[in-house]
Amino acid sequence: MRPSHIAVTAALLASLSFVATPAGRTEPDASESFYPSLIAAYHGVEPLAASSRDDRSGGIKEDIPSKYAARYSQWKTEFLSTEAGRNQWASYQSNPHFTLTISISRENAEGATTGKYKWNDAGQLVAATITLGARIDEGYPNPIYFPVMNSLVPTETSNRIDGDTLAATKIAHEFGHVNRTNKVDSAVYQLQGQLIPQYNKIFLTNGRNENDPRLIEMVQKIGGTPVQIWEDREYWGEANAMVYLRDRFTEESMRCPLFSKIRHSVDLYAKNYEPRFLEIARATPSRKVCGWP
Secondary structure (H helix, E strand, O other), X not given: OXXXXXXXXXXXXXXXXXXXXXXXXXXXXXXXXXXXXXXXXXXXXXXXXXXXXXXXXXXXXXXXXXXXXXXXXXXXXXXXXXXXHHHHHHHHHOOOOOEEEEEEEOOOOOOXXXXXXXXXXXXXXXXXXXEEEOOOOOOOOOOOOOHHHHOOOOOOOOOOOOHHHHHHHHHHHHHHHHHHHOOOOHHHHHHHHHHHHHHHHHHOOOOOOOOOHHHHHHHHHHOOOHHHHHHHHHXXXXXXXXXXXXXXXXXXXXXXXXXXXXXXXXXXHXXXXXXXXXXXXXXXXXXXXXXXX
């Protein structure tokens, strides 16, 4: 691990919020998400992930207040202007065994979050909810966890990307979370939700010693430290956002500056995850990878 990434990781560990988990609880509630602060700044509070009854209605349910309908329609149209957006939307719209709810909230206005996952008794994901902020056409998340969305920050030398495209990129990021959660082991995902608060409680009271045997045992069970788990999830969301931008900007004069900015942030903060972004860069129609190796 390079010095710059070591410093970033240390800062993220130190910034983990801590809320005590009451005795006897098996699921943390929404206030006990233990997000690193840089993720919380964009996603807000994570909706509770919980095993529940099968939701048999299926398809996409859009729960959009009338006062937000016009702007949501513009964002949706922009997302569906790409092949990736259309394909992903259609895959959930036509799935009778999975219900994707999309809603808009005034809370966390410039961010978005995905959660309220439900699994059936067979461990299959049957429902999820994407909650969009009412102003997701504004605001740019930090580059550490969000190198793709941050690439849209306007500069003096770059063309300004309009708000609808920014909003659609955020929607693509949230679809990336659903896509990924649909593929992971449900038991492991739910165990992570149970043990991450316990890990952080110990970590914040043992002098921040990652070599504590109790923490090492938890890491083995859940597949990584909390920071590693959160960053893996976010970079899957960002990978899907990059797929959207790849399809949205077919002209190299627009796509290459974005891809170069993405690579710069990935190189600084997410080097271990570079392959998932590089694969997308190499899949551009022109095969020009725009600054990627």
